[in-house]
Amino acid sequence: MACQNPEINAALQPSGESTLERATVKAQQQIEELFNIxxxxxxxxxxxxxxxxxxxxxxxxxxxxxxxxxxxxxxxxxxxxxxxxxxxxxxxxxxxxxxxxxxxxxxxxxxxxxxxxxxxxxxxxxxxxxxxxxxxxxxxxxxxxxxxxxxxxxxxxxxxxxxxxxxxxxxxxxxxxxxxxxxxxxxxxxxxxxxxxxxxxxxxxxxxxxxxxxxxxxxxxxxxxxxxxVSSLAVLEQKVRMFQKAVWAAALLSGGIAAAPVPGLSLACDAGILVAFFTRCYFSFGLDEKSLDKLSERVNKPHLKSLITSPLVLGLTERSEVRLQLSALAGSALVKNLCKLVPGVGNAAAGLISFSLTFTLLQRGLKDLADTARTVLRAAGLE
Incomplete structure (x- = not known):
């Protein structure tokens, strides 16, 4: 029998599970594997x-x-x-x-x-x-x-x-x-x-x-x-597809429906899971300053960092040297920039938005990071 709560139905559909409890367990397992295997x-x-x-x-x-x-x-x-x-x-x-x-x-x-x-x-x-x-x-x-x-x-x-x-x-x-x-x-x-x-x-x-x-x-x-x-666009696209498969799980755990901590992640809040997801994408896509500097030197194109205009990427860069704890997230510019990616969310706290909005936020944020990485790789000549 279908649940009458549209938010729960939205969360269950991508999970392939019939109950919120089973979907939550599956989401926890998927995020745990993505981050800690x-x-x-x-x-x-x-x-x-x-x-x-x-x-x-x-x-x-x-x-x-x-x-x-x-x-x-x-x-x-x-x-x-x-x-x-x-x-x-x-x-x-x-x-x-x-x-x-x-x-x-x-x-x-x-x-x-x-x-x-x-x-x-x-x-x-x-x-x-x-x-x-x-x-x-x-x-x-x-x-x-x-x-x-x-x-x-x-x-x-x-x-x-x-x-x-x-x-x-x-x-x-x-x-x-x-x-x-x-x-x-x-x-x-x-x-x-x-x-x-x-x-x-x-x-x-x-x-x-x-x-x-x-x-x-x-x-x-x-x-x-x-x-x-990230040595080519082909490698980047494999990474993007991998993170796309985990969006629903991160959204479920950070969207206010299943506010359960993930074992081993040391993330005490919904916003923490969301930011950790984007931070992992950021480093994996080679958008951190050290990776960009090495790429620029290798291809002899020092202007690559100037191509970074995304508020999300710039926010992650600003915080990449700081451990992302709950106390640092509450009113941070980074969380505000994440929320601004979804029309209507504004500066709302990430932990209070619904599954549907969180899911959209994660999709748009992932696309933003991926598009930025594609721009850098094409400029570097690594098609």
């Missing part, structure tokens, strides 16, 4: 192959940034070392010592590095994959976990090849790929990606992302996708 990625390879630089690049950090993995031509990893994502601490990249090093013999390697804690492995080489790399892949394959081969420092290979007569980049890349595949012939269906950690948006990084998105379980997929640097 963990992901542990193991990155291994011999000394000097670029493991640490890759870990920094995939977290959108330079080698000299705070929290960056230590890089160098000598072995800098003598034990499994975790590096948390700067804006998503539940996503951790582990720098593992190479297999076959004096303290990590092939026979006991998986036990020493605590194999079971990782969701997948990335095996890196800057030249040819060695026998120890192949041994490790076989061990991982036997235990039925995901692993991928990354041939790093491709920009160096291209730069060297450019000095030769009749240089052709595609032919050079094809030759490197064939050599890798020949080298890994003992590994059934080996997946090899040619990567430059110095130019993360070039070569096979997009293919690696697409493959991971296809291979990983949905929840792990969500965690990785949120954490990845």
């Amino acid at each position: 963990s992901l542990s990625v193991a990155v291994t390879g011999e000394t000097g192959t670029g493991k640490s630089t890759f870990i920094n690049a995939i977290r959108n950090l330079d080698d000299d940034d705070e929290g960056a993995a230590e890089t160098g031509v000598t072995e800098t990893t003598d034990k499994p070392t975790p590096y948390k994502h700067p804006t998503m601490p539940n996503v951790v990249f582990w720098d593992l010592p190479g297999i076959g090093t004096p303290n990590f013999k092939a026979k006991t390697y998986l036990k020493q590095v605590q194999f079971d804690k990782y969701d997948f492995f990335i095996i890196i080489s800057s030249e040819r994959f060695k026998e120890n790399d192949i041994k490790l892949a076989k061990k991982i394959q036997k235990r039925k976990k995901l692993f991928y081969f990354v041939r790093s420092k491709i920009d160096n290979d291209i730069r060297d090849a450019e000095q030769r007569a009749q240089f052709n980049e595609e032919e050079t890349l094809s030759k490197i790929r064939r050599n890798c595949e020949k080298n890994l012939i003992k590994i059934k269906q080996a997946k090899v990606f040619l990567i430059s950690s110095r130019n993360i948006d070039e070569f096979d990084f997009g293919k690696l992302v697409d493959t991971l998105m296809s291979d990983l379980p949905e929840l792990k997929h969500q965690a990785l996708l949120q954490s990845l640097p």
